[in-house]
Amino acid sequence: MFFLATFLLLWLKYGLSQDATMIFTSRIILQLLVTGAIMGTAYAAWNIGIIQGNMTLLATASYFTPVLSAAFASLWLGVALTPAFWQGVVMVCAGSLICWWFTRRA
Structure with a gap:
């Protein structure tokens, strides 16, 4: 819809x-x-x-979707990604891993 x-x-x-x-x-x-x-x-x-x-794995992996999307779009459009973008990538990935760490089952 x-x-x-x-x-x-x-x-x-x-x-x-x-x-x-x-x-x-x-x-x-x-x-x-x-x-x-x-x-x-x-x-x-x-x-x-x-x-x-696995819902936990899927939720964690979904944090990487915007990063992969932006990287693919930059290749498709021929646009260079700036250091600020990569800094954001590191923060998104770190946040994803932190969320996974605190929500995993012991």
């Missing part, structure tokens, strides 16, 4: 705006298909993890 609502609202916003016409090339269509496949696979893996997986 979230993706459907987002899809509808963004197309409505685009339709009501004065933005330039979108141009779809084969490269752009390929990027859309690859991105959609990656997102679909990620959500499928998440659902399998929720149903069959």
Whole structure:
């Protein structure tokens, strides 16, 4: 439902705006298909993890999702990641490990 609502609202916003016409090339269509496949696979893996997986491990691993997402996006877009980004990565990973340490079962 979230993706459907987002899809509808963004197309409505685009339709009501004065933005330039979108141009779809084969490269752009390929990027859309690859991105959609990656997102679909990620959500499928998440659902399998929720149903069959270790919830503590899944919750801990979910802290790394924004880091991996940003790193992948920087590669895809050709943007260099700054030292401040990597400092944030270390803090997110440390926080994830601290949460895991205090929530694990003895």
